[in-house]
Amino acid sequence: DGVLVANGYIDRETKDRYELLLVASDNGVPQRQFSVPYQSFTYVSIQVSDVNDNPPRFTKAHYSASVRVATAKEGESVLSVSATDLDVGINSVILYSLMNHTDDFRINNHTGEITLGSNLDHITADTVVTLIVTAADQGVPQLTANGKVTVRVNDINDNPPVFSSLVQTKLSAPENAASLDLGAFSATDLDTGVNALISYSLQDDFAGEFHIDSSTGKLMTKKPLDRELMDSYELKIIAADSGKPSQSASLVLSITVEDVNDNPPVFPQKSYSVTVKENLPPHVILSAAATDDDIGPNAVIHYTIIGETATFHVGELSGTITTLHPLDYESRSQYTFILKAFNPGEPDLEDTADITVTVEDVNEEGPVFEKPSY
Template sequence: HSRWQAQMAFSKTVYSFQLKEDTMPTVVGKLEAKMEFPTPITYSVQEDDGENMFLLNPISGEFLLSRNLDFETQRFYILTVEGQQGDLQASSARVYFNVLDVNDNPPVFSRSNYFASLLEDTRVRTCFLSLNVSDKDDENGQVELMVASGDELGMFFIHSAGILCLNKELDRESQASFNLTVTVNDCALPVTSQLTSTAHIVVIVEDINDNAPLFLSAKHVSIPEDSALHSVIMTVHAEDKDAGSNAEILYFLSNTSRGTFSIDDRSGETFLEEILDREKMDTLNITVIATDMGSPQMTSTMTFMVHVEDVNDNEPVFSQSNYSLLIKEDVRRGTILIHVKAWDQDIGLNGLVRYMLTPVGPFVVDRVRGVLYIMDKLDREKNSNYTLILTAVDQGDVPRSATTVVSITVLDVNDVTPLFSPETLIIHVKENEINPSELTYQVSALDQDLGINSQLHYFIHKDKSDGLFSVTPDGAFKILHSLDREKESFYVVIITAADSLPPLTGTLTIHVLVDDVNDNPPEFSEDLYNTIVSEDSPIGTVFAMISAFDADEG
């Protein structure tokens, strides 16, 4: 060995190998030595900072990659290797393994979820959230950021410095929060090799007092006029699209309500403070002011119309408390006697009046119009006065009514015939009265009419007894001459009673019977009678008939 005093030599004193970090375990390099002698060379690793990442084949001098590389963990490895050939002095060399970066790490956000809040009046182009993106790769570490979803209106953009910025004006009332998904991708080529990461950002839009309260209540409300004092007639409701104290609402009444109503400033319940009377005022206005609690405060005003609904609290009222009528008894059926009207201050069915008449009689009332008719024939002589109760009734659920008195006086017409009772009179008169004119009889007929219609005068129908009897206009029946029964023993006298014009008449039949007195001597039928009697006539034989006649009777 001393003879050679030689040393084996590597072909290079420094070896350098470049490996992509995604290289799979395989032979990645080989040592080469100058072979001056055929003796085999043995290779060994003297220094290794890779913890056997690279295994050296002692015979072939090949390096075998034992496990996966990671550029981001360790970018190069330095090994010191030695070669020994027989008894020659060993030789060493440096071996460098340079790990080349490949795009195997996606860019990452510093956080997977971000939270930010903005006042809704934040100015456009204000940048407010740094996203802090990093990429462990080297050459592939340039990144691009974009809002991937949750921003359909384009409200945001990402500044090149990686800061989220406002692109359009905010309106919390339209959208109070945004759930954004942002993506970052590296700029590796080809594009298909680019890696991407995502993060979620919640942007809360903080309220400012930029909305006045908005009334949602109906502008019209109806309440019965008998609503109880302090009862709730309606609940006013307004909403404020703002949030928090900006949306808290207080309610007030303007002075236009004149104390008729009050309101709870928190709940909006509106109370009745005065008795209502629809007949005096059927519509009331309430002006309500809604004020929020923001700073500065914002207010809204609305006027509500309160319609007072009718209740049946009024009776019908007749124009007169009583009516007096004068009608003739011969008035025709169907004749209108009077049109009576009752008014009811209520409305609807409560103010709809219908009429009723009592008692039942010859009169009838039109239920709707209040017209009083005569329906049956009148007879003053049977009933000269009527007192009717006319009732007006409204049509409310609990009807209310009023009455008036209709007094009817039936006026007389000359419709009743004078009537003698009895209609036949028998008078006995002795014949040959010395002063027959003193024989006076009062005849009288009854006429049930009134006044001039009942004033009668009497007269005798002319007949064969004309001149023997008379009657005065007031009904004094007289015998004017003495009577002779033997001449006429029976007289029939017709006396008529007549009333006013045109006259109605009644008759009395008087039978005058002349009573006999002995005022006639008997008279023989012959002044001289001649007869023949046989001398041998037996005693008792009738031989003549002698007769006498007396004009008297009895």
């Protein structure tokens, strides 16, 4: 009946057009075909129409790219993905999208170009971002394919080291100690690798008085401190990372040197001589004050007299020497004794001065005849 039936599998992607020559003939013997003026054959052209039987295919199984945070700018191109589809027409029109939501990357739905959605400066370490890209054709039913994109984001040295705000910056250290551990003053850095590798130094180590461990930030004294020479220090610690260019931070410490009682009281003179008129009532004859280079309780001076305590008295705290009674030239014309100044409780920390008191004769008796009568 002239019905044309396909007796095999027709695949447009293999052959999309068939040209058939149909010949009409009878079933007689001998078989005959129509002859001129009648036509006994005809051409049939069959265009195979497409169905959506091919999903998009990415040109690569895996895409990769790298971005440096240093140069990353919003809108900058990262890479382009591309998928093909063996179908035709709408069955091969591909739209791209990102499966995982991120504000950092965008994809152009039509071209497959992936661009930066931000400047990435919130990324503070070397990071690998994996994006899944979907390519979807527009056929019915819609067919899709997923592709994997790895973007390596390389850190830059965009963070300086930071000292904790909780660190104690007011310190005190006793004088005279050979080697003091003043603690570790370390900083942190949000970057990675050499960009976060910190070395510590002192802006001024006061001629080797202080030392900081360059890798740990541990601060030590290298020589004994002497409060009498310098009673406080401002020490600036610098933490620098190893990035190029390097970033740094500094921390200023105030160090107060605590006094130790290492100085005795000292008299300004080794000896004192005073002349006192005889017969005067008890009175002040000398104020011999010692000094002490220490401070506070370490500079409290007490005085005492060694010898002649029946005749002289010293104020325990004032160092003022007084006579206890009138002196008499005729019975004694000179006294010597020792005045001692000392730090209480520290018997070794003392100084002494020699005191000489000369009694001055006063003409108290009129001339006297040797005999009551001549």
